[in-house]
Amino acid sequence: MDQKRWAAIAAHSLCGVRQKVNNISSSDSEELVIEVQSTGQKISVTRSESIIDALARSGIDIPTSCQSGLCGTCKTRYINGDIEHGDCILSDDEHQEYLTPCISHIRSGTLVLDL
Ligand code: FES
Numbered sequence: 001m002d003q004k005r006w007a008a009i010a011a012h013s014l015c016g017v018r019q020k021v022n023n024i025s026s027s028d029s030e031e032l033v034i035e036v037q038s039t040g041q042k043i044s045v046t047r048s049e050s051i052i053d054a055l056a057r058s059g060i061d062i063p064t065s066c067q068s069g070l071c072g073t074c075k076t077r078y079i080n081g082d083i084e085h086g087d088c089i090l091s092d093d094e095h096q097e098y099l100t101p102c103i104s105h106i107r108s109g110t111l112v113l114d115l
Contacts, residue, residue, distance in 0.1 A: 084106075
C-alpha cells in the first residue's frame with residue numbers, strides 16, 4: 001500500500017475521531033486570529049478553515065505533505081495560543097511548543113506563530 005493511501009486511512013481511523021470530539025467543544029461565534037510574530041500580521045480564520053489555508057490565503061506558505069497530521073512536515077512553533085491539536089504524531093510535551101497547522105485549529109482567541 002502506498003504512503004498516501006495509508007495516510008488517508010490512518011487519518012480517518014485515528015485522527016478523524018479525535019477531530020470530531022474536539023469540534024464538539026468549539027464555539028462558532030468567537031473571532032479567531034492568527035498573528036505572525038515577526039511581522040505582527042493578523043489573519044482572521046473561521047472555525048471551519050484550517051490554519052494552513054488561512055496562512056496561504058495571506059501569502060504565507062508552509063510546506064505540507066500528508067495534510068492529515070501524520071507526517072510532521074508542517075510542524076510549526078507557536079508562542080501562545082489555545083489550540084485543538086489534531087495530529088497523531090506530536091507528544092504532549094511537543095504540543096506545548098509546536099502544532100501541525102494542516103490539521104489543528106484555534107480553540108479560542110489569538111494564536112501567535114513563531115514565523
Ligand atoms: S502536512 Fe503532514 S502533519 Fe501537516
